[in-house]
Amino acid sequence: MNFDLSEEQSALQQKVRRFIAEEIIPCERDPRQTAHGPSEDFRAELIEKARSAELLTAHVSREFGGLGLDHRAKAVFFEEAGYSLLGPVALNIAAPDEGNMHLLEAVARPEHKERWLRPLAAGKVRSCFCMTEPTPGAGSDPSMLQTTAVRDGDDYVINGRKWFTTGADGAAFAIIMAKLEDGRATMFLSDTDVPGFIVERSMDTLDTCFPGGHGVVRLDNVRVPAENILGELGEGFKYAQVRLSPARLTHCMRWLGAARRAHDIATEYARRRHAFGKPLGSHEGVGFMLADNEMDIHSARLAIWHTAWVLDKGHLALHDSSMSKVLVSEACWRVVDRCVQILGGQGVTRETIVARIFADMRAFRIYDGPSEVHRWSIAKRIIKGIPREV
Structure with missing residues (x-):
């Protein structure tokens, strides 16, 4: 490489x-x-x-x-x-538009790409991905999917409830994950202005960076023409992997940039702020935190670049994307947490953007698979002796 x-x-x-x-x-x-x-x-x-x-x-x-x-x-x-x-x-x-665009380009039929992908890629509309559900539905375990899709003539009638649906408020269309009567998961494309697609509310969350927030969505007899199945019937979980491996990695890429921003701000502060007769950065307690930041940023970037290399070779990179998701989310969190500490009182105010980054980044260790789930997944592959793709 x-x-x-x-x-x-x-x-x-x-x-x-x-x-x-x-x-x-x-x-x-x-x-x-x-x-x-x-x-x-x-x-x-x-x-x-x-x-x-x-x-x-x-x-x-x-x-x-x-x-x-x-x-x-x-x-x-x-x-x-x-x-x-x-x-x-x-x-x-x-997110979620970036991941949705990738999925549409990889899986959708030509007419779907023209109808939904082209305006999304032009930035004219937003989209959402309706998968996560309240208890007892699907969260980290997608097999617990509760939303149903029942065939009725030329349509499928979808019923269920979703939450943490990023961008739901104001989205022009949705990719909806639902299970058929035989239990197979399938993805459906639907405009959001159809009867029965109801955004109940936007959840009050730590982060404030995603347009449309994170919505609670009720699907009340939403009718989707059979022609608007995304890809093939019953292949929903497979397509979720097509979407999620690259999407996990692009989250890592974006948040690495945010962590670097926080580090730059903390470094400049440590250079010009004096305490006990010398710049903050000259004190080992602060200097060591800056050094640890540099190492975390470097290792995170290397993990991202390696997984990108695996994906560019045409592999799904399930193992590598899981490792990167854990490595990068935890490394970036450590970086930003140290930056808050270095900034002291300023680190918990809006005087700099570091507090915003701190609040927005916390969820990164949870969405697209919590660290614990990825560690479990990695461990299962190790025990089964499944070789890495590269």
Whole structure:
């Protein structure tokens, strides 16, 4: 594996870095950043900035308006985007839309790509992914899926309840995971303005960076034409893996950028703030935290780049993406927690963006599989002697 960036990757890295610094970071205190993410008009303005810079939707193929980056190039691009919490939104690579676009491009039929993928890739609409359910439904264990889809003529009638549905409020369409009468999981595509698709509320959560927040959705006899099955009938769990492995990794990429931002802020503070006769960073207690940050950031980046390399070889990278999800989520959390400590009182205020990053990042160790579930999954593969893909 070559750790050098190509000329194209290096140029793209610098272009995104300048864009975030000059166009996006100055927008971070815009009052339209709400408790449930940027307002829709604010999001649209950010999207237009990226469109003008020709940096929109980097992960989607050029056929659908993206830059067509491979996973290795995405690792560079997404990290730079994540340096601002608004960056992924502006560049149209934020969850859940980014993962939904990847899934649609990999699985959807041509007519579905035109109807749903193309406007999503253009940043004209948002989407949501309806999978997680309240008790006794599916959470970390997808086999507990309770939402049902029953055939009725040319339609499927879907009933169930979902929550932690990121972006539900304001989404134009949804990918819905439901089980058939024989128990097989299937994904369905549905517009959200149809009868029975009800966003009951947005949940009150620590994070505030995702447009539309995290919704509780009730599916009350939602009728979906059979022609709007995503991919093949009964293949829902397989498609979930197609979506989740890359999506886990892109989360890692974006949050690594945020951790680096916090580290940069804490480092600058440690240089200029004096205590007990010398700069904070000259005290071993603070200096060692900065050193540990550098090591965590470095190891996280290496894990991401390796998994991106495995994905670019055409593998699902289930084992490697699980390892990266745990390694990176926990490393980034340690980095940001140390940054709060270094900043002292300022670290728990809105004087810098570090407190925002701290609050937004905490959920990263839970969504797309808690660390405990990934460790369990990794252990099962070890015990069974399943070889790694590369």
